[in-house]
Amino acid sequence: MIKILPVFSRKLSHVCSLKPYKETKWLMPYGNPTGIYVYNCVADQKVPVILNDPHIATWYSCGPTVYDSAHVGHASCYVKLDIIQRILKSFFNIKLVTAMGVTDIDDKIIKKGQETKTDFRTVAKQYEHEFWLDMASLNVEKPLIISRVSEHINSIEGFVKKIIDSGMAYVTPDGSVYFDTSKFPSYGKLQRMQDSGEPSNDHKRNKMDFAIWKGHKPGEPSWNASWGEGRPGWHIECSAMVSKIFGSQIDFHAGGIDLQFPHHENEEAQSCAYHNTSQWANYWIHVGHLHAKGDSKMSKSLKNTISIPSLLETYSADTFRMACLMSNYRYPMEYNDKVMKTAEETLKKFKFFLKDVLVYVNNNATQSGEYKDKLLDDLQKAEDATLEFLKSDFDTASCIYNVLSLISNTNKIMKMHDKDYYPVPVILIAEYVTSLLAKFGITLKESAQGDISNTLIDTLVDFRHTVRLNALIRKDKELLSACDIVRDKMKSMNVQINDSNKMPSWVSAK
Ligand SMILES: [Zn+2]
Incomplete structure (x- = not known):
């Protein structure tokens, strides 16, 4: 019917x-609306998906x-x-x-x-x-x-x-x-x-x-x-x-x-x-x-x-x-380097965020045990917006920008972790980001490196981080420059180190 x-x-x-059609007809199926428009x-035009x-x-x-x-x-x-x-x-x-x-x-x-x-x-x-x-x-x-x-x-x-x-x-x-x-x-x-x-x-x-x-x-x-x-x-x-x-x-x-x-x-x-x-x-x-x-x-x-x-x-x-x-x-x-580099940078933002959450949660001494209401509100709003975007002809681009904005707000809160500490909402947001990307088919695999090479990279990144912090305190330009060389060399091997945090972190740059 x-x-x-x-x-x-x-x-x-x-x-x-x-000859243009004077009138064309799409026949709306009888059944149950899914809430999706395609x-x-x-x-x-967009029409309701009825199954x-x-x-x-x-x-x-x-x-x-x-x-x-x-x-x-x-x-x-x-x-x-x-x-x-x-x-x-x-x-x-x-x-x-x-x-x-x-x-x-x-x-x-x-x-x-x-x-x-x-x-x-x-x-x-x-x-x-x-x-x-x-x-x-x-x-x-x-x-x-x-x-x-x-x-x-x-x-x-x-x-x-x-x-x-x-x-x-x-x-x-x-x-x-x-x-x-x-x-x-x-x-x-x-x-x-x-x-x-x-x-x-x-x-x-x-x-x-x-x-x-x-x-x-x-x-x-x-x-x-x-x-x-x-x-x-x-x-x-x-x-x-x-x-x-x-x-x-x-x-x-x-x-x-x-x-x-x-x-x-x-x-x-x-x-x-x-x-x-x-x-x-x-x-x-x-x-x-x-x-x-x-x-x-x-x-x-x-x-x-x-x-x-x-x-x-x-x-x-x-x-x-x-x-x-x-x-x-x-x-x-468009398929060109600019489009692909933008996608690569976006993916890196997600990867850095997830690593930074681990660092944040594992390296703070005192837990206040409190929830940050604003972060939980942000998460709820992002979840609702995702569904609305997807219902409207699978608007994935708006979804990605929406979630980038969520992680940017969360990053700001994490950077202030000397004063306040909100592990629960931050973990929930990280979990949401991971599951959202997985639902889209993003695997977040760290290239072909095995566990052993990841452990080696962790060790090297930790060591460099300690050296660099000491060099910063002592204003040792030579040592800082050596740290930069290590960072650049590792980047050329697709390991990107993030120096903006107090704790060491890295992602696979590919
Ligand atoms: Zn066919």
Whole structure:
């Protein structure tokens, strides 16, 4: 059961064959509100997330076409989707049934196989294996279900057959099958425009008709279907796999913004045709592009890609995730040293804070046993604000700034610890910061150093601290300069020492 929420369209360009929708409709599902609002491209505004069971949601992400290595652009898309999934699970107590489709039959994979004289299945397996390793190195959780096109050919055939039988698709002389967009009046609702120009080839009845099955070409893999030999079109794969797993409706459907049109538009049209329904995906989540320099999208064709292993040689997975958290998932994100250094510095502020809390709690002689009401108030306000930000289209950037402000206030109180001592609220705040970052998927791991090397660093940092304090008292410039050299050398080895406290502390700078 669904009810209609009319939303009026924006003004659109005056390209002759493009017609803006006079009115587009996003259909509000019946069910239980979760309190979350998410941007939906059909409504062109934030809409309430309503679930049948408020604690269970279905989620499908379009996965990779496995013909080459993934790059930082893919990393930003999947890390941001991982963050949103974690938010739904950890902050809103929603059990997510996650699935991802892997396109392992495709023009590009077949071409790569031909070029390298390798079976296309081997090409796909190799790059899919690499993709999961890359995702694991970025701490992206694996979907519960991985569906590969090669394992779903029968369901895809059945899906195409039903659409042909319903009269909403037609077979062309070359054995291809096209979806007839003129039979689906809502076609164009995701991109919020319709295009009624001339078809681009003789087989098509309407310009926007698209292939759901590609007729056989010599030298290419093919499968027999009742209407002829061939292979699935790209768009049909996701529709057939999602329908097999989740049935006639899905809560969240996600991917990069470049998939909004035509991929998701086509998925929605053919799935609605198959299930004879008006809305198939209730919530579309589209992640903005990663820009390498200026306005250019990071992509293989522009030859401006950076591989995920080379990203992780320079920055940690936590740093990259922090950069993602500090941006808005829907908008383009810059990838440059300034953005990454800002993320690194932010992460360091959190790490220093947590170390300083340990030092503060363990090194004060007299405990007053009192609570600092203001600190507890600050904590409560920060917790409330976090939830409000996340409810509003997963605004993680505001969350991070909000928590930075909380730790800055707490740092001020800790610096005054000669006069007052408030361990309980400070510990609660540290616990909150740790669990918040963990919920976002930040591990706070101290690089690859083992316990022994950490102990050695602790010993060296303690020793330097004692030497430096004595040098300060004696105004020994030579010794102070030696201490600075040790600090700089350790920084070059990714150990950053904090001299601003009375007690020694350090963090891994990577
Ligand atoms: Zn897809």
